[in-house]
Amino acid sequence: MIKCLITQPNSDKVTSYLFHFGKEILKEIYPIKIQFMNLEGEKVNKNNVESYLKKQDPKIVLFNGHGDDWTICGYKDKDLIMMNENEDLLKEKIVYSLSCSSAAKLGQSAVLKGTKAFIGYSDSFMIYTDSEREATPLKDSIAASFLKSSNKLSISLLNGKSANESSEKSKEEFQKETKKYLTGRLFEGSERIAMALLWNMDNQVVLGDPEAKIE
């Protein structure tokens, strides 16, 4: 059995979208038994995350939330993992961080301190949403193009694929979704959505061992 920690702060519009789409990952059927530790809302705080990382030793950690070059955030953007403070807690783990820029510096530092693989974004994660669908995020097909592409990565890791294979699957999905919006096929101006999808695809990076996978 593999343990997996997921953080879902759900404290603003963007993290609410990540929360709803992130739940789809839990509904999948995996070939290996996965014990999910799903931290939601205000439970996504530094104490809880540090405690779970130390005591439960999950093999996979999926962070959803805001961040920057040096930090992954939790509920109401409070710090969870900070460079040169507690990234050593990610040692021996495979991490996917769906948060802005955390692969730029924090991810690199985590890998130097023993994280098997850190997959994340080297710059801001951009997302278009439909304001008419905010109350029902899963019905927002624009947001789905972004977040289902991201989910592919988590699902692939949990299916036992390597960090690199999982990132490639996610990038294939970003590319497939991009195609829908090019040249204003769906509606005028949709090229801007393609632009953001390609931006995320280009900024998704695998740090550490590209062959890392759950055994």
Next chain:
Amino acid sequence: MEESKIKIEPELKEIVLQRILSSKLPSNIRLSVGNSSDEPMGILEMAEHVKKEDEIGQKIIRMELNYLKILKEGIVEKIQSG
């Protein structure tokens, strides 16, 4: 901690601005750049950030320039035909 500001040529900034302002993206389709703004942005707000060249504006400019580079390299055509 603040990211250092990169220098953007005024001509490039103007191209980006005009591309944004001429976009006919529906007003209900809005952009979020991490937690940089409380509410997702429409076209006019994006243009304002680009004009000011603040942190969000800089990111939008870089995204746009990245797309133009991809277009130039023919990658978009490959995606369309793939």
